[in-house]
Amino acid sequence: VTAADSIDVDDYHAAVEHFFAIGWSDGLPIVPPTPELVEHMLAAVPEAPTDVIATIPPSNAAATTELIAINAVMAGCTPQMLPVVIAAVRAASAPEHNLAGVQTTTHSCVPLIIVNGPHRQSLGFNSREGVFGAGHRPNGTVGRALNLVLRNVGGNHPGVTDQATFSHPGKWAFCIAENEAESPWEPFSVARDFAASEDVVTVFSCEAPVGVIGINAPVSRQLTALADTLSRVGANNVQVMGEVLVVIASGNAPAFAAEGWSRADVQRFLWRHATRAQRDVAGLVYPQEHEKHSPVWLDRTDPDEAVPVTAAPEDIHVLVAGGIGYFNAVCAGWGGFGGGAVSQLVRWRDDAWGERSE
């Protein structure tokens, strides 16, 4: 270390206050990134400190390994978590994610990190009760680290370049793991063409989760309720398509297995039922935006035409997480403007787990 600039401060408290004052914090106290802590962090990854992992809009500045490590220290990550943060930065900054738009839109989408793979449990990621909430260091600090990178390296500040009308609390930390062990389906990452033995991070920019009730209900009833929530007129998706995320609670997953629902079955059911009549959709966004993002087969002259929430069933992402099965959850996306799911392999040092990362 280090290509990064350094400053001298009196002590820990002075560092925290300086970071608040100068706008390098997300509004919560940070862990002061001393050279020693950052060096320790950098020793955990295969990348060199000066390697450029991505460029982060709107500044389009280079996010080097070292800058990401500095922000990960600030967020409270352990060194073992840095490879996950780096994968998340890579995923978020992929061109198809349109991070420039995600960072600056008036919409409330925030990059959600979804962790899959064999080491999610050894790292301690929560995939059950309160999965979107507080209480677990990996979820909290990895999520926070990505947001700090987007803020500090991207130069993105609310009301200046970040024009989100509301945003949501996931802007502090928004990271879940899939409950692969209790899912009736292959892991979400495997459905996205990775091997089950690989650790994978998927980033999908979305609104905060909305719980959808379904206590002891048959699967078709649960899905009907989910479809109703997915197709709310005020969400971007029914207006301009894009992608959505549906999270089936761990407690509800056995019912899906017992009734023989595949993930593709769920996607098709939701896609067929999560629709709104065109007359309900009209008048809330520019007509040309609706027209641009809607499927070409949609008859825009028919006010009764059923408008889907995505252009295809595959754009409805389905995974298992959370606790007892009183609720499932929906996270609406930004729509066809961007923020769609992008997955990246987590790259470990060869000796990270006492074995080669295959």
Add this chain to the structure above:
Amino acid sequence: MKVLVPVPPSLRRDEDGDHIGPRGRPPVLGVVDDGFGTVLFPPVLDVLRERLGVTDVVYHLKPNITAAVDEATLDDLERRCRAVIVGVCA
């Protein structure tokens, strides 16, 4: 106590905000407005006028958010302005 800076060197100049805005004199600012700027831009312009002495604004309002800006307009903005704000907002 030494701590590392979490922002890239290019952004450290932002700490005083001095580099923001049009350089040169007279500071004429170009704006390409996607339609939302009529709401969002006035308070920004107030700040730029107060802090940077922006004297004039060449304002181009797009007919809709997805419309392209023609080359003649871009040439005009380039010729007349020291900086251009391109509003992309959705």
